[in-house]
Amino acid sequence: MNQLRLASAALNQTPLAWDSNLANIVAALDAARASEVSLLCLPELCISGYGCEDAFFAHGVQQTSLDILAEILPATKGLAVALGLPLVVEEQLFNACAFVCNGLLIGFVAKQCLAGDGIHYEPRWFKPWPAGKVGEVTCFGESFSVGDVMFDCGGVKIGMEVCRDAWVVERTGKRLAARGADVILNPSGSHFAFAKQEIRRDIVLRGSRDFHVSYAYTNLLGNEAGNVVYDGGTLIATRGELVAVGPRFSFADYILVHADVDVDATRADRAEANLPIIELDGATLDCGFQLPSATKTIAPTQPSPWDTSPPSKEEEFARAVSLGLFDYLRKSRAGGLVISLSGGADSATVATMVWLMTKFGVAELGYEGLARKLAQIPQLAEASSAEEIVGALLTCVYQATRNSGETTLKAACTIASAIGANFLEWNIDAMVDGYVDTVSKAIGRSITWKGDDTALQNIQARARAPGAWLLANLSGSLLLTTSNRSEAAVGYATMDGDTAGGLAPIAGIDKAYLLEWLKWMERTGPEGIGPLPELAVINAQTPTAELRPVSESQTDEGDLMPYRVLDAVERAAIRDKLMPVEVFQAVQDRFPEYSKEQLGIWIERFFRLWCRNQWKRERYAPSFHLDDENLDPKSWCRFPILSGGFERELAELRELLTDG
Template sequence: MKLIKVGAGIVNQTPLDWEGNFQRLVGAIEQARTQGVSLLCLPELCISGYGCEDAFFAPNTFSQSLKYLLALRPYTRGMVVSVGLPLLVQNKAFNCACLLVDGEIAGFVAKKFLAGNGIHYEPRWFTPWTQEGYTTVRIEGKDYKVGDIYFRVDDVKIGFEICEDAWVANRPGRQLYLHGIDVILNPSASHFAFGKLEVRKRFILDGSRAFGVTYVYSNLLGNEAGRVIYDGGGIIACNGQLVAAGERLSFDDYNVTSAVVDIELSRLAQVQMQTQFAIDKDFGHVVEVDFHFPNIHPEAWHPQEADWEHSPFLKEEEFARAMMLGLFDYMRKSRSRGFVISLSGGADSSAISVLCRMLIDEGIRRLGMEGFKQKLAYFKEIQDCKSADEIAQKMITVAYQATRNSSETTRRAAEELAKAIHAEYHHLDIDAIIQQYIALISESIGRPLTWEKDDLTLQNIQARGRAPSIWMLANLKNALLLSTSNRSEAAVGYATMDGDTAGGLSPIAGIDKAYLRRWLRWMETEGLGGHYRIPALRYVNEQQPTAELRPPDSKQTDEADLMPYEILDDIEEAAIRDKRAPVDCYLLLRQKYPQYEADTLKAWVKKFFRLWCRNQWKRERYAPSFHLDDANLDPKTWCRFPILSGGFEEELRALDEIT
């Protein structure tokens, strides 16, 4: 046997938080040491933070990263540790993993395949390592290899696939296998998205099996830079078998998942493969390190396949946990003193309010009361609180802002929900303010505004009239104002700029309305973990979604203004995610919804495309939103579209020719 203990470290970092990032890395290394780990993999760009954006153009980012790399060296005595950082080599910027061995730098592996799709823009800042071999970089008067290299530590060969490297067809593991690599380390910054865990599992397990290696995957954790949420979840696999899987979407600063592995078993697997090979005689690509892994007694090894613990597969639970972590990190990293929500009694604002309360309960459950308050040490107002309810009263402020068009149904829903989550509740009657605006403009233009002539104007002034007072509450509290617009509304611009879009963060702008309604029913009846339910949501769930901006006798509903949300979301998926033409979208709807008339479906397709094209400017102005689904509409992270366009008019005319 050749037994070593390996570890995958997850860390909740913040871009350019040099000292904070350093301390969390030290904490992860020390935790690994207490577990007896001798080979530890830490995430991609974990020294600087992954989401530094154009700060990767700043020389200071590279000098600070190098400074803290050197500061980490003494903490790795008696261990082998990989850390990620940006590195300047011959006036080019590379995304690198540095292997520290027994307190010294062994060398740097440069990332070969840069993530440049979706939310990722690595090619903007970094150069991919496209050549075989290496060059050198001088640090403190000593030259170190950097590039396409691997390491022989003791007699264990260690190679790297850095995040995206493992997601491509020509992954580096193929070449590493030819050189008889024993362990592949994958330091990643792999963002959370629904269903992504299954893809991640495949490349880890398949890589460990196909290359006959121990595969160690580490990831970032939490809301690092504002929009992206990382789910952590360290993973260790050997020869196609999962041996350890760490917790995902936790509230920890860092955590290490570890396992004892038998290197000889991996070597035996490679012997049995009997496939193409290369004699390892090109020592120019190898860094030899004089270090001996600690002996592990055979009795310490208990080979068995682990399960995917801490990996919730139910979408409702994944959504809740990702949102809780995202909101918590955004609040504390922005040093906001809680949340403010304009609570209408409808689905969107209710879902956000519930999630704000859930993060308190889950945070206390995971960290303990004192640990939770310590993470929010700057938030003095909650430090003397003795219960989650007391914290909620200080942390969550909601306001129901009524006009003459508001109903008793929505008022009661808002009030009952606020009571259930113990939020600070305000009832603000803004009708007099709205009427003053209407009178002001009526007098100015010399005629009264009427619903027959001025419908949209009269609706919008009510939504905009709610913004000043809710912003005032946020300013008074030094809290974060949360915008309540959802993805379905964003697709067609069914939102009032500077009204319901007002806020510093738009947490559900990536989630469609139909799903939110399902999730609220789930939270009412089943709930997180099968026990955390909020029965007061029935007052929300029994309603039809409505903006309540027209007079009550109009019986306004969102779906009457637009189309059924399920159909809107299907058109959006086909048109925007799959880039289908209007005719294709219509034909797909005909197959899925035979109960509707052809002319009705055509009208909805036309409405979607025209509203989509007219409202790109609104999507450009939305507050930052969380990326939860790899079919997002956020133009800053996923879906770019021209603000001005031809509007698909020629393609829409083709619809009339389809029978």
Template sequence: MKLIRIAGGCLNQTPMDFGGNVRNILDAIEEAKARSVQLLCLPELAISGYGCEDTFFSDYLLQSSLEGLSQIIPHTEGLTVTVGLPMEYEHCLYNVVAVIHDARLVGFVAKQELAGDGIYYEPRWFKPWHEGAIVALPWADSQYPFGDLIFEIGGVRFGFEICEDAWNGIRPAQRHYLHNVDVILNPSASNFAFGKGQTRERLVTETSRAYNCTYIYSNLLGNEAGRIIYDGEILIAQDGELLARNRRFSYDDFQIMDVDIDVEKIHIRRKKSFNFDPVFPEHLVQLPDLYEESVPPYRTGDIAPLETKEEEFYMAETLGLFDYMRKSRSRGFVLSLSGGADSSTCCVLCAESLMRASRELGRERLIQKLGYMDFEEGKSLMSQLLTCVYQGTRNSGPETLESAMQLTDGVGGTFHEWNVEDLRKTYVSLATSAMGRELTWDRDDLALQNIQARLRAPGIWMLANLKGALLLTTSNRSEAAVGYATMDGDTSGGLAPLGGVDKDFILQWLQWAEKSLDIPELGYVNALKPTAELRPSDYDQTDEADLMPYGVLDDIEKCAIRDYKSPLEVFKTLRGSYPDKQLTGYIRKFFLLWSRNQWKRERYAPSFHLDDENLDPKTWCRFPILNGGYWAALEEMDHYANETFLAAPADGESY
């Protein structure tokens, strides 16, 4: 039996925070030593941070990354550590993993496949390394092998797939199999998305089975650069069996997941199954043996369960919010709490992000992480870090006020009620004077609605500025799709935590949160119909009456934007869910509102990327601000459905 103890490590890094990043790496290495780990895999670009964007072109960043590497090397006595950083060779940039063995740098492995779709732009900065290519790279008065390398220590052979390398049909694992590689390391920076944990588990376990190896996957952790949340997942599998999986979304700066593997078991199985001539690698780096025959006591690893979608949303959002707050050095959260579904969700997530931090870190470590703040004695941290303001007008109802007040009190935040009716009257009076006529709801509906949302922004911004806190905007993805938001009003804020999820899911999640998180105060908002409360009460305004049922809006959005379908294709896909005339009306409204509101989406606050249906034009969904508006495509749909809506709408209908 040939046992070695291997480990993956996740790290909560920050772009260009070289001191903090190196400190986390060294702490992870010390923890690995305490656990008698012999081979430790740390994430991709861990020294610099993954999300450095165009700063990767900076000589300062490249030099600082190498300085960080030089600080790490002496602390690796007695084990092998792999850690990622950007490097330059022949005036080209490469995404690289440094291999350090017993306090000695022994080589660099360069990434071969670059992620360039969706939220990823690696080809903008890096070049892909050529398969099989090896060069000698000079650094610090020495030369090191650089490129497509395999390493061997005491008869244990290991190679790499760096994140995207593993997600392609032709991948390094296939060549590693031919080269008798025992352990494949995958240092990654893979964004969280709903359900991605199951996909990764299949990738890791199936690769270990198909290529007769042990496979280690190590991801980044936390909100590193603003939009992307990393779940910090660590997976270890052998011969198709998952041996270890950590608890994701930790508030710790790092985690280590280790397990003992029997390399001889791999060798025996390979002897039985090989039916081809192996390829003997020319790019093999032989290293001095550090591996003992056994590492008592035998460690089998743990397998933490995966979460449901509701739990994933809760865990990702709370960690993302907490990291965003502390890394931006904001002094808590401020939001305009209307008592409706979106703002109530934001309130709960902010409160839970702080409660999770308190539970997982303890009060002392929490205060240490927020060391840039001064806290008042005798007041709870929650009341100092979460402030909610209800800003009512004559059109606001008592139900939403009660909802906002009860929820803030229930989670322990600070609540303020501001009546802004006099401000509304002032602006209406000024506009009346300018127009030379009275403003009426029949004639001036949109302007009269928007001014109420817009006049709430200056006061809440002022409060956030006074407190030095992070102001949240509460818009969701469904609203972004059709522009159902007031620019410089309810879109005001530095972060839009709900921008990546649709309204239908938010409504479902609130029902889940009321029971699963034991927040009975959510019963108030769960009993209300979603409404902007911007028209007089006798209009009985609701969001779905203004737009369409949220379920069908989200279905149309998925077909039209995620799946790139034309209006006619959307109609054919969804036909039968509603009467034809009603469905074509919904589709027509969606495409017209989508086309004319791209300028709003360009101005929304940053949001978290949670799935492959994001509408953020800066990272995912590009669309022209000026466009043809789908008029011909809508006419094609109307003709197909034997209806036409190109004439003036019927009485009571408005698009």
């Protein structure tokens, strides 16, 4: 029986953070050696970081990546390792993976299928490598093969599908299998999206089954560069069965998973299937290295108890945002967090995420480990509970006006107390009145609710921003804004008011889902953490901006439309790219409780607000990419700031409703 211990390691890297990236790689190598791993797969571009953007073009970044590779080589003694970096070949830049055996560089595999959709812009920086081509590159004074190559380690043939190479119909692995691959490694940088892990599982399982190989998939971990969260979730499969599944959303610097696989068994499967083997001259490199056999038995890594198949969206949302927030906080070196806590659903969600972040962090790292990772906040060292950590991290402020109610004040105070946050409150009426009086005198008339409704609402929201910014600046803290995706779609937020902040943790999720998630958090909560019952004070309310006089009984849905309708229209119009008449036809049957005339009014309102407010979406604080329906123009959904506003198409909708 020809067994080898196959491993993958997820790494929490940062673009251009050469020393910490190197430290994480070496730590993973040391852990692999201690576990008697034979063959280790590390993520794509893990040396430089995946999210270097246009810095990939810099000669210094390209050269430093090779310099770091040279520093890594001695740490690979006794191992065969694949790890990613940008590589220049014949004056063109490629997304490449180095293959290293026992301290020696053997060659490079270059990615063939670049990711150029959604949040990915790889074709901007890299060239795709042609299938079947093998070239040469000079580094460290020697010439190495590069391109569509495999590696022979003591008779075990190893190939690579680099991330997207495995997601296309004609997978690279199919050709590798035809060339006799025993093991396929997949070094990936695969961003988190809801339920995406199910697709990865299928890719890995089908790869191991259809290609008759053992298959190791690895991934990046954490908030690498600001907007994108990587969930880790490494997978190892052999003969169509998952044999190791790594935990996702870990707060650790790296996560190593491994399993013992039988090369003879996969070869027997391939022989039984009578698959012909095709040899390509020069495409398989002899590593001169015998993969070591493990001498001790170690149980393979198992998934977290909550990470079922399919995973719960509530769990994924809680863990993805918490990890994204944690890494943003530590990598930005902010001195803490500030939230303008209104007593409504959105700000309560963001505050709850800070609480969950500390809960998850303490559960995995312990109090001392969490304090070490957030060393820029020294007061954390004295904390002995999650709530004390929240108190050292987070300050919440309730900024009342005469239009605020006791309900929201009580709700804000209740939530802040429940999670352990510092809570402040003050009244901004004097500031609002000062602005109104100043402008009224300048223009020579009174500003009134009857004639100036929107302006009077907006000045209240804007008057809250300076105090929140001042509070954050006093401690070098990060001001969190609380806008959600539904508000972003229609611009239902005041620029430089409630959008003020350096990070928008929930701008990637719709309001209808947020309201459901808060109920789940009140009653159930994440596995191992449990609920936050005090959220009942939030869930009992009807969402309202509280910007009009109390007598107006303002509600968000009254200003806009029911959130369920808004989100359905948004998906049809923006995700599915339907025109107004098509949107009406797509959503009409879903909402029989509303007349076609009312739906038509709401659809027209959506399109007009969408077009009018693209400039706001361009200016929102960075947000986390949570699903492939994002509206963030910096990472997913591009739309012109100035447009024709769908005038012809909306006229067609009005004509349809009139004729019908």
